[in-house]
Amino acid sequence: MASMNRGTSILLHALHQFEQAAEDASLDAEAKAMTGLGSFDSINVIARKWHRKYDRGDKKRLADFAELRGWQTRWLAAARRVDHAALRPGVEQFEKDLRVEIRDDS
Numbered sequence: 071m072a073s074m075n076r077g078t079s080i081l082l083h084a085l086h087q088f089e090q091a092a093e094d095a096s097l098d099a100e101a102k103a104m105t106g107l108g109s110f111d112s113i114n115v116i117a118r119k120w121h122r123k124y125d126r127g128d129k130k131r132l133a134d135f136a137e138l139r140g141w142q143t144r145w146l147a148a149a150r151r152v153d154h155a156a157l158r159p160g161v162e163q164f165e166k167d168l169r170v171e172i173r174d175d176s
Contacts, residue, residue: 081116084109085144092148103154106145110160113141117167142168 088109091102117138124131142164149157 077112077116077119081109081112081141084112085141089144089148092151099152099154102152103156106149106152106154106157106160109145110149110157113138113145116141139168 084105088102088105091097091105094102120131120134120138124135146161146164146168149161
């Protein structure tokens with residue numbers, strides 16, 4: 071499990087909010103999509119940070135990629151329930167990301 075720093079904590083909160091919003095019948099699709107975009111951005115911020123560290127040789131980060139994939143999978147499930155055009159680029163990106171396997175080539 072990734073260390074629970076401020077960024078990870080914010081990401082998990084945003085992802086949880088999106089999952090709840092996706093199930094909330096009282097919210098319109100626009101509100102759900104905006105929540106989804108916020109959590110999508112949070113996941114991407116962490117992903118870019120981890121990929122930069124990994125690319126600079128931080129192989130211990132490799133173990134965290136499984137957790138990242140889990141977050142992407144959770145986001146995809148919520149985004150598919152919302153099914154809003156604003157979320158489609160994120161769906162496409164995460165589907166692509168999940169098809170790529172990250173390996174330790176050292």
